[in-house]
Amino acid sequence: MKKEVFNICGMCTVRCSIKVDVEDGMVKWIEGSPSDPGMAGRLCAKGSAGIAMLYDYERPQHPLIREGARGEGKWRKATWDEALDFIADKLKAIIEKHGARAVALSDRGGPFRDLHRSFLRALGSPNYLNHDATCARNTQHASISLFGSGRKTFNYDYSRCKHVVLYGRNVLESMRVKNANIIMDLLERGGKITYIDVRAAGTAMKATRFWMIRPGTDYALNLGIIHTILKDKLYDKKFVDTWVSGLRELEDFVSPYTPEWASQETGIPASEIIEFTREIAEAAPAVIFHPGWLTARYKDSFYASRTAYILNVLMGSLEAPGGLIFQKGPGDAGGKGLNALLDTIPKPEDKRVDGCGWKHKQFEAGPGLMQLFYKALLDEDPYPVKGYIVFRHDPLLSLPDPEVQKKALDKLDLLVAIDANYSETAWYADVLLPSATYLEKSSVLCTGKGLKPSFRMREKTIDPHTNAKADWWIFKSLAERMGVGEYFKFDDVEDFWKFQLEGTGVSVEDMKKKGMVSLTDKPIWWDRMKDLKFKTPSGKIELVSSHLEACGLESFKPYKSPAKPKEGTFRLAFGRSPVHTHGSTMNNPYLHEIMPENTLWINTGEAGKLDIKNKDQVRVTAADGSHSGTIQAMVTDLIHPETVFMVHGFGRKIPWQTRGYNRGLADYRFETGLLDVYDEAGGGIALMECTVSVEPE
Numbered sequence: 001m002k003k004e005v006f007n008i009c010g011m012c013t014v015r016c017s018i019k020v021d022v023e024d025g026m027v028k029w030i031e032g033s034p035s036d037p038g039m040a041g042r043l044c045a046k047g048s049a050g051i052a053m054l055y056d057y058e059r060p061q062h063p064l065i066r067e068g069a070r071g072e073g074k075w076r077k078a079t080w081d082e083a084l085d086f087i088a089d090k091l092k093a094i095i096e097k098h099g100a101r102a103v104a105l106s107d108r109g110g111p112f113r114d115l116h117r118s119f120l121r122a123l124g125s126p127n128y129l130n131h132d133a134t135c136a137r138n139t140q141h142a143s144i145s146l147f148g149s150g151r152k153t154f155n156y157d158y159s160r161c162k163h164v165v166l167y168g169r170n171v172l173e174s175m176r177v178k179n180a181n182i183i184m185d186l187l188e189r190g191g192k193i194t195y196i197d198v199r200a201a202g203t204a205m206k207a208t209r210f211w212m213i214r215p216g217t218d219y220a221l222n223l224g225i226i227h228t229i230l231k232d233k234l235y236d237k238k239f240v241d242t243w244v245s246g247l248r249e250l251e252d253f254v255s256p257y258t259p260e261w262a263s264q265e266t267g268i269p270a271s272e273i274i275e276f277t278r279e280i281a282e283a284a285p286a287v288i289f290h291p292g293w294l295t296a297r298y299k300d301s302f303y304a305s306r307t308a309y310i311l312n313v314l315m316g317s318l319e320a321p322g323g324l325i326f327q328k329g330p331g332d333a334g335g336k337g338l339n340a341l342l343d344t345i346p347k348p349e350d351k352r353v354d355g356c357g358w359k360h361k362q363f364e365a366g367p368g369l370m371q372l373f374y375k376a377l378l379d380e381d382p383y384p385v386k387g388y389i390v391f392r393h394d395p396l397l398s399l400p401d402p403e404v405q406k407k408a409l410d411k412l413d414l415l416v417a418i419d420a421n422y423s424e425t426a427w428y429a430d431v432l433l434p435s436a437t438y439l440e441k442s443s444v445l446c447t448g449k450g451l452k453p454s455f456r457m458r459e460k461t462i463d464p465h466t467n468a469k470a471d472w473w474i475f476k477s478l479a480e481r482m483g484v485g486e487y488f489k490f491d492d493v494e495d496f497w498k499f500q501l502e503g504t505g506v507s508v509e510d511m512k513k514k515g516m517v518s519l520t521d522k523p524i525w526w527d528r529m530k531d532l533k534f535k536t537p538s539g540k541i542e543l544v545s546s547h548l549e550a551c552g553l554e555s556f557k558p559y560k561s562p563a564k565p566k567e568g569t570f571r572l573a574f575g576r577s578p579v580h581t582h583g584s585t586m587n588n589p590y591l592h593e594i595m596p597e598n599t600l601w602i603n604t605g606e607a608g609k610l611d612i613k614n615k616d617q618v619r620v621t622a623a624d625g626s627h628s629g630t631i632q633a634m635v636t637d638l639i640h641p642e643t644v645f646m647v648h649g650f651g652r653k654i655p656w657q658t659r660g661y662n663r664g665l666a667d668y669r670f671e672t673g674l675l676d677v678y679d680e681a682g683g684g685i686a687l688m689e690c691t692v693s694v695e696p697e
Helices: 050-054 080-098 114-123 137-147 177-188 202-206 218-231 237-243 247-254 259-266 270-283 301-314 370-379 402-409 471-481 493-501 508-514 546-550 589-594 604-609
Strands: 002-008 017-023 026-032 064-066 075-077 103-107 128-130 154-156 163-167 192-197 209-212 287-289 324-326 387-391 414-419 431-434 446-448 454-456 516-518 569-575 600-603 617-622 628-636 643-647 691-696
Touching: 026 050, 050 589, 064 080, 080 103, 080 387, 080 414, 080 431, 080 471, 103 114, 103 370, 114 128, 114 387, 114 471, 137 301, 137 546, 163 270, 163 301, 177 192, 192 202, 192 270, 218 247, 218 259, 218 270, 218 301, 237 301, 259 270, 287 301, 370 402, 493 508, 508 516, 600 604, 600 617, 604 628
Parallel strands: 103 128, 103 387, 163 192, 163 287, 192 209, 387 414, 414 431, 569 643, 600 628
Antiparallel strands: 002 017, 017 026, 064 075, 064 431, 154 324, 446 454, 454 516, 569 691, 600 643, 617 628, 617 691
């Protein structure tokens, strides 16, 4: 028997729309959904490898309970009832002794969070966290400081853009398939890309301009560009006069930061900065300065991201075709949004353990900050946390200094991992619950915001062929054991879908037809001179931020030049490959075959000084000498002399993952001492404030 199922890919965080062909209960083919014009059958390597993940015998097959020491790899198989009872008993004991606030849960974020966040709230704990301290927290807080709302306020209209400016936002290798196609079309119709990075990543190969910037100087470049725009009156005066406060203060601040000064910091010629600024002004408002996706880089990345947003504001590119578009939701289309279980459960009264929103008022409370959570774990201040559920998240791989993290995790009475992979954190857990893959489970419905808002569905294509379970079933079963099952009244996921859709005018049957329902036929635009909505106290774009000022932080931070590495040492940069998703696919049978390990990019001139030749084995050592390892060198002119680079996620230490085990090096193991180094205004961990030494092996 054959069938087609519309689904949402789960191989990375892009979540492309896909169509899955199933025959006799087996997945035979995956392609981009033909009902989505941006996909039209297209899919990346990761998406195509979903079948390999599904049928990989080296993924978790059944619940496991630890028998030896944490991380020792000694487990025993357990039934679901046994594992869930074990977890529930431990959680009840923790709550009885320390209160519900002693339980925390973290995830990778995304649109499918309602049930597990509801489980934590039903217990009575405020301590939900996600991965964003190692990703876009600086961008999030930069957006809040200017507009009063976060980074997801906007999307990017690449289809009509004339000039895209990207700071290490490697769009053609991060493989947002739809966006990559649109950006290639942009180039074909004469649009421009300026790509700014410490190395010539894949996007640089297609860019019309590539600036190999000195690491840690993105903020300096932006200050030089803003100086030129204001000095030469190249900004959109009508837009700025209507919506912006604090322009005079910005002019005063940037007056010393000339293009000539910026050139000395960045290595980019002043004449090129001036020429670029004039090009941008001619293309405005169809201009995008991307404020960053992964901005957990330097100690001033918040201000680099904030000034990128300011450049968009000066160009008047907000709610302009080809610029930054306000995300529209169901309400903007005259409809009702999806119902959320989380909204039916009283909010916990306890303050967050990481201090976000109260002790650290500059940081929004929602997902918190993982580095502050670890500090609270170690210090048991302001109160102890003894139970931690890690759902689809691998902090030991994504945050710096895993050995320090383990010391914090050892303060726990219970560490539970729920995952479809053997993550580094799962290997250190007390209990591992195997989550079904995205092809074997249905998820909660989600909302797609944009010019044409929609509802989207992930419907399982086949039943789990192992003993893995869907996430909704796991959290419902735990809730019932914890005595809060009254909030989880649905019997199956379709019952929950009906609850979500109640009052929207959309049915489950409507959703199943194509996997999505658009809520409007025409794109929704606001009048950019009359109808924009900013959630700041003033109702304007605040260059001088009332939020930052109230928190004792500067709206315009004086630039501080980064120190140059000593001879033979380099700043360690990391990034991604179009083949792999961070650290979750290194053991995938298909993707491992394409890229089995990473290499170390090193500048040709610097390699010559060290007598290192291309493909030589080299030894990389952490600044404090605590960690070292060998890797193949990739000697190239396409990286800044102060920097070396490796793709993130390799160097896995889980022996049951035989393909990825000990292949390549793990950048995060060299980031010793960085768990407490972060941008104090934005909260992003400064992952690239890391130096290593390199020598021939």
